[in-house]
Structures are given as structure tokens and as C-alpha cells.
Amino acid sequence: MALRVNGKVVTPTGVIRQGCVEINGDRITAVAEYPSVRDGHWILPGFVDMHTHGGGGHTFTTGDAGQARAAAAFHLRHGTTTLLASLVSSPFDLMRDATAAYAPLVREGVLAGIHFEGPYLSSVRCGAQNPEFLRDPSFDELTELIELGDGAVRMVTLAPERDGALEAVKLLTAHRVVVAVGHTDATYDETRAAVAAGASVGTHLFNGMRPVHHREPGPVVALLAAPNVVCELVADGVHLHDGMLTFATSVAGPERAALITDAMAAAGMPDGGYELGGQAVTVAAGVARLTSDGSIAGSTLTMDAALRHAVAAGIPIADAARMVATTPARAINLGDRLGALQVGLRADLVVLDDDLNVVRVMRGGSWVD
Structure with a gap:
């Protein structure tokens, strides 16, 4: 009926x-x-959240299936019907264990896939990523994860300036894994080379990236200018000034701008002490920062709050709806479903x-x- x-x-x-x-x-x-x-x-x-590390007191970053199920349920109540479980930089053993633990949840439909944000990232632009685990892309590691996941690994964020990065881009995209450029000190030309090799997403644009300069535009301009790249934007008023949110959206258009939460376990929870990738995080007034140096450590955002923030910043609701659902779905190859x-x-x-x-x-x- x-x-x-x-x-x-x-x-x-x-x-x-x-x-x-x-x-x-x-x-x-x-x-x-x-x-x-x-x-x-x-x-x-x-809503389709292609970048979230947890929420409701639960995390995706430890590879625990129970935690992942609870985090997905938390975000579902806030309107997120599809999400990727995003991990942070970690030892390979944890990446392998998480892939094995989350693959059944992907088959069940609880998760749409796994997103490895790292560990193949820039130490200069690591942000809240644990520098202890950063390393060059490994062909062997990626091959094993792809085979183990059997379709569960859906996106990998890497820094294109690292040794072996372009070869990793080609390997991943050959297996229909989306490659995102992020936590990078790459030049404009290095970023364009990654896009030419198959990278198609910019991870939380502006954050964890070499800043724009008029004599070296860097990754931000290269990603915004690439017609096939979807740019992630964190609409919480902390990661991005609203003027930059609306500027980036006007350049990329709602068909290439995707709102994400980049949420951690503290989303929907009280202020206090938390953990991300083995590092202590302090949440005060809803803002998550590393206890050690004050770097922004993900967010406490939900997708419904991101939508409200974007609309309040002046983005029309029809455009904002594309940015929270249609565009991210297409970016992670689910737009036909x-x-x-x-x-x-x-x-x-x-x-x-x-x-x-x-x-x-x-x-x-x-x-x-």
C-alpha cells in the first residue's frame, strides 16, 4: 500500500x-x-554525511562495531540516513581490524562505507591527526584493505605531496574507492596532479590545508576550480567563517559543495573531556579542540544543525538540501540509489x-x- x-x-x-x-x-x-x-x-x-567520526558519545575511530552502530543510530535521529564511518590516522592493525568489523555493517546497510582520513597525510597540516601515525601511502596496505573490505572501503583522504600518493590515487580509483585530498601542504600543481590522477573530493576545504596565497594558490583554489571535485564544507561557524562558507558555495555551486559534520563522539553530548585517535580532546561551549595545543578536533555538529547554519548564512534551502544530500551521495558514488x-x-x-x-x-x- x-x-x-x-x-x-x-x-x-x-x-x-x-x-x-x-x-x-x-x-x-x-x-x-x-x-x-x-x-x-x-x-x-x-541527509548523507560523507565525513563523520562519531556522535552521541560513540566513535567510529576505534573499529568497535557496537560503537559504530550506536553512532550511526544517533545521527539517524538527526536526519542522516546515509553515512560513512570515518577513521583518523592510526596503525595499520587498527585499520585492518576496523575494516573487518565494519564490513558486515556495510552489508547490513547500517553504514554506507568506511572512510580512512589518513594516515597518509602531511605532518605540517595534520591538525588533530596524531602525528605519530602519519606515513607515506602504502600500496600493500591499501590493497589488503580493499580486498578485506570487499567493497566496504569507500573513501580515502591523503596528501598528494607524499611519496607514492599519485600511485595510491590510481590504485584506489581503479577499485572504485573515492580519493579525497586533505590535510595537505601540496602546491597548486601537486593538487592538480592528484585530481588528474583521479582524486574527486576536497576534505573539509580550507581546514588542514596550505592557505591561499596570490603567488601560490595551493590546494584550495585547485580543488575549487576543478569541475569534477566535490568540496566538503563544515558549516558550524567554527571551521569556516560564514563569509567563506557562502563564498566557497558560490564558486563551486551546490552541485560541487557538500556539507559534512566532521563530528566526533562529543556531538550531542555535554562539554568535557573526550578522545580522538589517541589524543585528548576538550569540548568547551560545543567546540572540540585538542587539549595539548588547541587545534580544532572535529566538531560536535549534526547534519540538521549544519543545514540550519547554512540557511541562516544565506544559502537557499533548495541549494542547502542538495549540499546535505544530493551532492554528497553523488560524491561517494551512491547518487543512482x-x-x-x-x-x-x-x-x-x-x-x-x-x-x-x-x-x-x-x-x-x-x-x-
């Missing part, structure tokens, strides 16, 4: 003010105007009130408790 959800429906092409989404089973079967609707809630596609309110895609949607607070969440045609 078909189910109908009525309200202000946000599609990839705009807003249907008096609209409805029709669902049969786990699929969207119709998106249309519904003139009898009056002042309904906002209906957006389920989910990420938009379109006929034939999985019935993932978020119902929001006029203040863009979550009212209800649907995943695969079923309402989430």
Missing part, C-alpha cells in the same frame, strides 16, 4: 510548496504537486518544521522511532 507524505517538498530542481512524496515499499514512486496541502512541514531528502526526492530512489526523507528542526525521519520507506 502506497504511503503519502505531504508538505513543502524540496527536489533537486526546486521547492514544490504544495507537494507530496508517494512511497511504495522502500522506493519513491511519485513526487508531485498536491494542491490540497496547506502550510505543511518541509520535506527534504535524507539515494540522495534526492526522485522517483525510483530509496525512500529516505526528513520532515522538518519551519525552524528546520527534525520532526520525523524515514529511511528505506520506514519511519524511524
Whole structure:
């Protein structure tokens, strides 16, 4: 029996003010105007977070399947119906154990895949990554992880200036693993070489990157200018000034700008002491920083809060909806299955009130408790 959800429906092409989404089973079967609707809630596609380390007091960074399941459930309540489990730089044993632990959750659909943010990163731009674990890309390590994951490894962030990085990009993309450029001191030309080799994402643009300079544009300009690169943006007012958020969005367009949380376990939790990749983190006034040197250490953001922040900064809601769902889904090669309110895609949607607070969440045609 078909189910109908009525309200202000946000599609990839705009807003249907008096609209409805029709669902049969786990699929969207119709998106249309519904003139009898009056002042309904906002209906957006389920959020897709391609970069999150945890939330609700639970973390993805330790390779613990129970923790991963609980973190995914926390973000699901905030409208994130699809997410990657992001790890931070760590020893290979942990990367291998996490892949083995999370692959069943990927097959089950709890996770959309694994994202290794490191350890093949710049020590100069490591941010909150543990410098003890940073190293050059390893062909053998990556090959083993790809084979062990059997499709579970979906994205790897690396610094293109490290020895062997371009060969790693080619290896990963040959196995349909998305390569992101991040935590990098690369030059403009080094970044362009990585993009030419197949890199297609910029990890939390501006953060953990050589800054823009008019005589050496660096990675930010190279990534923004590349027509096939999706740029991650953390819309929390801490990682990026709102002026930079809207500027980057205007340059890349909503089809190449993806909002992410970069959340850690402290998302949705009180201020206090936490841990990330073996390093102590202090959260004060909702901002997570390394206890040792004050570097930003992920965020306490959720995707619904990121959406609200982006809209408050002046990004139209139809564009913001693409940035929290359609664009990240396409960036991680899931755009043919989910990420938009379109006929034939999985019935993932978020119902929001006029203040863009979550009212209800649907995943695969079923309402989430």
C-alpha cells in the first residue's frame, strides 16, 4: 500500500510548496504537486554525511562495531540516513581490524562505507591527526584493505605531496574507492596532479590545508576550480567563517559543495573531556579542540544543525538540501540509489518544521522511532 507524505517538498530542481512524496515499499514512486496541502512541514531528502567520526558519545575511530552502530543510530535521529564511518590516522592493525568489523555493517546497510582520513597525510597540516601515525601511502596496505573490505572501503583522504600518493590515487580509483585530498601542504600543481590522477573530493576545504596565497594558490583554489571535485564544507561557524562558507558555495555551486559534520563522539553530548585517535580532546561551549595545543578536533555538529547554519548564512534551502544530500551521495558514488526526492530512489526523507528542526525521519520507506 502506497504511503503519502505531504508538505513543502524540496527536489533537486526546486521547492514544490504544495507537494507530496508517494512511497511504495522502500522506493519513491511519485513526487508531485498536491494542491490540497496547506502550510505543511518541509520535506527534504535524507541527509548523507560523507565525513563523520562519531556522535552521541560513540566513535567510529576505534573499529568497535557496537560503537559504530550506536553512532550511526544517533545521527539517524538527526536526519542522516546515509553515512560513512570515518577513521583518523592510526596503525595499520587498527585499520585492518576496523575494516573487518565494519564490513558486515556495510552489508547490513547500517553504514554506507568506511572512510580512512589518513594516515597518509602531511605532518605540517595534520591538525588533530596524531602525528605519530602519519606515513607515506602504502600500496600493500591499501590493497589488503580493499580486498578485506570487499567493497566496504569507500573513501580515502591523503596528501598528494607524499611519496607514492599519485600511485595510491590510481590504485584506489581503479577499485572504485573515492580519493579525497586533505590535510595537505601540496602546491597548486601537486593538487592538480592528484585530481588528474583521479582524486574527486576536497576534505573539509580550507581546514588542514596550505592557505591561499596570490603567488601560490595551493590546494584550495585547485580543488575549487576543478569541475569534477566535490568540496566538503563544515558549516558550524567554527571551521569556516560564514563569509567563506557562502563564498566557497558560490564558486563551486551546490552541485560541487557538500556539507559534512566532521563530528566526533562529543556531538550531542555535554562539554568535557573526550578522545580522538589517541589524543585528548576538550569540548568547551560545543567546540572540540585538542587539549595539548588547541587545534580544532572535529566538531560536535549534526547534519540538521549544519543545514540550519547554512540557511541562516544565506544559502537557499533548495541549494542547502542538495549540499546535505544530493551532492554528497553523488560524491561517494551512491547518487543512482539515494540522495534526492526522485522517483525510483530509496525512500529516505526528513520532515522538518519551519525552524528546520527534525520532526520525523524515514529511511528505506520506514519511519524511524
